[in-house]
Amino acid sequence: MRILVTGAAGFVGSRLSKVLLERGDQVLGLDNLNDYYDLSLKERHLADLRPHPGFSFTKTDLCDAPAVAKQIASFAPQAIAHLAAMAAVRYSVQHPLIYGHVNVQGTMNLLDAARPLCDSLGSPPRCVIASTGSVYGSSTPVPFKEDAPADRPLAPYPASKRAMELMAHSYHHLWHFPTTILRFFNVYGPHGRPDMMPWQWSAQILKDQELTLYDGGKLKRDWTYVDDIVAGFVSALDKPLDFEIINLGCGRPVDNLQIISILESLWGKKARRKDIPAPPSEPKITYADVTKARKLLGYDPKTPVEQGLKHFVTWLQAEHLLP
Ligand SMILES: NC(=O)c1ccc[n+]([C@@H]2O[C@H](COP(=O)([O-])OP(=O)(O)OC[C@H]3O[C@@H](n4cnc5c(N)ncnc54)[C@H](O)[C@@H]3O)[C@@H](O)[C@H]2O)c1
Numbered sequence: 001m002r003i004l005v006t007g008a009a010g011f012v013g014s015r016l017s018k019v020l021l022e023r024g025d026q027v028l029g030l031d032n033l034n035d036y037y038d039l040s041l042k043e044r045h046l047a048d049l050r051p052h053p054g055f056s057f058t059k060t061d062l063c064d065a066p067a068v069a070k071q072i073a074s075f076a077p078q079a080i081a082h083l084a085a086m087a088a089v090r091y092s093v094q095h096p097l098i099y100g101h102v103n104v105q106g107t108m109n110l111l112d113a114a115r116p117l118c119d120s121l122g123s124p125p126r127c128v129i130a131s132t133g134s135v136y137g138s139s140t141p142v143p144f145k146e147d148a149p150a151d152r153p154l155a156p157y158p159a160s161k162r163a164m165e166l167m168a169h170s171y172h173h174l175w176h177f178p179t180t181i182l183r184f185f186n187v188y189g190p191h192g193r194p195d196m197m198p199w200q201w202s203a204q205i206l207k208d209q210e211l212t213l214y215d216g217g218k219l220k221r222d223w224t225y226v227d228d229i230v231a232g233f234v235s236a237l238d239k240p241l242d243f244e245i246i247n248l249g250c251g252r253p254v255d256n257l258q259i260i261s262i263l264e265s266l267w268g269k270k271a272r273r274k275d276i277p278a279p280p281s282e283p284k285i286t287y288a289d290v291t292k293a294r295k296l297l298g299y300d301p302k303t304p305v306e307q308g309l310k311h312f313v314t315w316l317q318a319e320h321l322l323p
Contacts, residue, residue: 001025001026001078001079001237002025002026002028002075002077002078002079003025003026003027003028003077003078003079003080003081003237004027004028004030004071004072004075004077004079004080004125005017005020005028005029005030005081005083006030006031006062006081006083006084006110007030007031007082007083007084007085008027008029008030008031008045008046008049008057009029009031009033009042009043009045009046010031010045010083010084010193011045011187011191011193011226012083012130012184012187012226012229012230012233013029013031013081013083013084014042014045014049014191015191015227015230016083016230016234017029017055018049018052019230020081020234020237021054021055024054025054026054027049027052027054028057028071028075028077029046029049029055029056029057029058030057030058030060030062030068030071030084031057031059031060031084032060032061032062032063032084033059036086036088036195037193037194037195038194041191045191058071062084062106062107062110063101063102063105063106063109064109065112065113068113069109069112069113072110072113072114072117073116076117076120076121077114077117077125078121078125078126079125080110080114080125080127080128081233081237082107082110082128082130083130084102084106085103085106085130085161086098086102086103086160087132087193088193089154089155089157089282090155090281091157091195092155092157092160092281093156093279093281099156099157099159100160100163102160103157103160103161103163103164104160104163104164107164107167107168108167111127111167111168111171112171114127114177115171115175118175118176118177124176124177125177126177126179126180126237126240127172127177127179127180128180128181128182128233128236128237129164129165129168129179129180129181130182130184130233131161131162131164131165131181131182131184131245132161132183132184132185133183133185133247133288134153134155134157134283134286135150135153135158135161135162135165135183136148136150136283136286137152137154137283138152138154138283138284142253142285142287143251143287143289144247144286144288144289145247145289145291145292146183146245146246146247146289146292150162154280154281154282154283155281165181165245168181169243172242172243173243178240178241178242178243179242179243179244180236180240180241180243180244180245180246181244181245181246182232182233182247182248183245183246183247183248183249183288184229184248184249185221185223185224185248185249185286185288186221186222186223186224186249186286187224187226187229188224188225188226188308188309188312189225189226189227189308189311189315190226190311190312190315191226191315192312197259198263198309199316201259201260201271202263202267202313203322204271205263205267205269205270205271206267206269206322208269208272209272210272210273211260211271211272211274212273212274212276213256213257213260213273213275213276214275214276214277214278214279214282215275215277215284217255217256217257217260218256218257218284219255219256219278219282219284219285220253220255220256220284220285220286220287221253221254221256221259221285221286222251222252222254222286222287222288223250223254223259223305223308224248224249224250224288224301225250225302225303225305225307225308225311227303228248228250228299228300228301229248231299232246232248232293232297232299232301233248235297235298235299236297239296239297241296244292244296246293246296246299247288247290247292247293248288248290248293248299248301249286249287249288249290249301250288250290250301250303250305251288251289251301252304252305253285253287258305259305259309260273262305262306262309263309266309266310266313267313
């Protein structure tokens with residue numbers, strides 16, 4: 001299949017691209033290579049993909065609508081895997097405007113650029129779009145089910161993702177793109193983002209720095225290993241659905257104290273902790289009900305967090321990414 005992967009230089013987009021290339025798909029990676037985190041990490045991801053004959057890459061900003069349209073017209077993707085975004089809840093509290101710009105308008109630019117393909121390909125490309133479990137906020141009963149309203153987001157990041165979901169529905173409704181929206185829950189693993197907790201806390205443990213813990217470490221997160229997420233994403237690409245929103249989580253929330261204790265034993269070093277109250281952008285728990293993903297996609301998250309964090313730490317060590 002000819003697949004446009006947006007965010008291909010990022011954490012999940014690069015892992016997805018690799019799996020698609022290895023099974024013989026043709027991938028055009030699109031990414032603006034922004035410096036939200038160390039750009040050398042994104043360059044490493046691309047270096048991993050470039051040897052594949054089926055891979056090509058364009059440095060394009062989703063916010064540049066004509067440039068996006070040009071790429072889509074010349075590649076004519078049969079499927080669009082949309083992962084490019086400004087991610088991260090906390091950064092969105094400090095920089096709200098960019099989240100509307102990239103996650104809402106940028107997604108519209110992408111979908112709008114794909115509209116002419118409905119005529120030229122004879123059928124619209126299938127779209128699989130990465131959203132987030134943080135759209136459920138703090139008032140949704142656990143485990144989170146896809147039919148919950150998700151209309152009380154706690155920060156600009158989940159609000160922008162929910163707006164993106166709604167906009168994608170309107171494009172599906174009017175122009176008939178088969179659309180699957182995947183709500184990821186706390187993805188981690190090798191090639192992970194340096195702003196996320198497993199990486200931050202590993203760095204702080206190793207440097208003997210105090211790590212900041214919200215609400216005494218009682219917050220629970222449904223950590224989901226990257227290979228499980230990628231397997232779910234590939235199934236969604238292979239099985240176009242009319243319009244569905246589907247959780248991709250692990251379904252086993254773990255509190256932050258436990259994550260720290262696993263990291264302490266993996267690094268062989270104790271953490272120094274500073275407890276502070278959780279900010280209003282942080283829900284007490286994220287917890288995916290993955291029944292729908294199992295049923296519609298054959299999704300089967302296999303990796304317990306102890307094992308996934310072990311793979312992550314082994315990778316950080318092998319790549320010499322921490323002192
Ligand atoms: N990692 C998680 O825990 C998690 C959880 C829920 C949802 N998600 C979603 O999954 C997707 C991938 O997340 P990730 O963790 O790989 O993040 P990432 O930051 O590593 O990847 C996103 C990529 O998008 C690119 N990008 C950002 N703005 C762009 C723009 N204007 N034009 C083109 N490219 C742009 C970035 O350069 C980056 O390479 C995102 O949509 C994110 O919201 C991730």
